[in-house]
Amino acid sequence: MNVHEYQAKALFKQYGIPVPDGRLATTQAEALEAARELGGDAFVVKAQVHAGGRGKGGGVKVVKGAEAAGAAAKEILGMTLVTHQTGPEGKLVRRAWVEKATDIARELYLAVVLDRGNECYTLMASPAGGMDIEAVAAETPELIFTAQIKPGQPLWDFQARNLLFGCGVAGAGLRQGVGLLQGLARLAWEKDASLVEVNPLVVTAEGSLIALDAKINFDDSALKRHPDIAALEDPEETDPLERRAQGYGLNYIRLGGNVGTMVNGAGLAMATMDVIKMAGAEPANFLDVGGGASEEMVANGFEIILGDPNVKAILINIFGGILRCDVLASGVVGAAKKVKLNVPLVVRLEGTNVDEGRKILANSGLAFEVASSMSEAATKIAQVLKAA
């Protein structure tokens, strides 16, 4: 789960990580008032959406004076922000974060990542802050410093110092930095984060450190034990169909194409999308109804797929293992009748009781195309699309 920058910064504060003073605003008037409360004469107004690259997309404005902060908020609020992470459709900005501008001497990069290879959290720091860190890693890997935090161990002072020395931090900033890095490591561990990123971490003109941006992803599997984090979810940031699917316990991701897919199992669902693409068509979605899908799940899946107006054909690919094909076929027939299916449907069933399943489909009176293999299913989908 992702959270907004302003929410991440509130968590940073809890862990003693310095952030600029700021206020949340949903209107121009609120932004003006926020700036007046904050005081000073330079402000940054930042769009709050779950996407990186906000600055390049026009979602971050640096202004002089409270009036200008209000005006910047007016521009940002209600805009559809398009960045390299939002997709071409962009994201509607509903909130702006107004904060005091920071006097920047240098920008560093800092992150705690879930390190699969080393099976621990790893802290990463780089003097090349404010830049695309993947590019830094690819072009100048010597500018990235790392420290592994082993389970049950703290981030030791020396580990933090090594990273800070690597980033050229000295003097007062060093002592402050050790605490900051340790706070970040503790936050990741205690809140089950899968990523905590500060880009940039700023060295001010006075030599102190401050987190200018904040991004946190949380491990969905751990949200149950963090009701405080779960409460930070912003449902508006999720596609409405994806949100509805979540409510049904379905794993649905909307994509750009026109072939709706319903598959049991995530790996097979991905492979089915790939096969569709290889046959010259485009998948409209990823939908995993689960390895042991029920008749009801299938019906709900249909409803979600058909909620996408781009869908021109549907491919159902089920490998009945524990789930029997006859049960599944009944589910498909029942659901197709209920939702008044009006696009061509190709069904590929394999596995337990497959003959009974195919018989149910054949006798249903509905216009199914039945495929007996993955390849045939994809070819048939491409054909029905051409015919339509």
Added chain:
Amino acid sequence: MSILVNKNSRIVVQGLTGKEGMFHAEKMIEYGSKVVGGVTPGKAGQEVLGVPIFNTVGDAVKETGADVSVIFVPAAFAADAICEASEAGVKLVVAITEHIPARDMMLVKNFIAPRGTLLIGPNCPGIITPGECKVGIMPGYIHTPGKVGLISRSGTLTYEVVAQLTAAGLGQSTCIGIGGDPIKGLDFIDLLKMFAKDPQTEAVAMIGEIGGDAEEKAAAYIKANYQKPVFGFVAGLTAPPGKRMGHAGAIISGGKGKASDKIEAMEAAGITVIRALGEFGSSVANALKA
């Protein structure tokens, strides 16, 4: 021969009295697996599916000589269950449970490493040696004994591949679903090493997916060390970056974990990568005949 489990494996089911545990334990017994006991704290003395229930894995091991444990307990208690099995001296632990937090798995890996416990999963279908022993949730009947070893990050995708192999006349020595989580037990390389030493296994099928770099690492290992032919498939060529595709580990992030990179690394290592999933079984059969 086979790897990890065979007809002599003695299995204890942690969470046998739960709905999932009971359903799948019954299927395992039907398949012929030697399920010797169950563990549910507080329910010792009961008998379920004809096997005794114990309060602790330690008791179960002492009374039944169990050397394999399969875990069906809910995610919130699963990490504890794995550690308990490890502490009790169970050699192989198969964790079926999904949605175990990654932080818990870090602690688990740290706990079991010095005890030498082998872990499969979590969030996986389990392991099967066809005709001998099934420890997990895969449909038994699609498998047939034979010479192909199979390692996969996915569930139903594995069934698809196994069914194709069987249809193409190719049996399997042992099939292992290693699971779709970022922090897990045995990985491709661990199992490739075991298959290398298994005389029954003449070829290995490796089913990967987007996310992480396990396929790339396995490819590097195969390139440097491997004698047996390896066939591969990677799911998620069309998956968009930044979206978690069902499994907790299946995500392309920061330009890493792409299917195309994995396929490239695998082909460079001499692995025969089959791109059209529908042709996996027949392609392997043709290649092994030639």
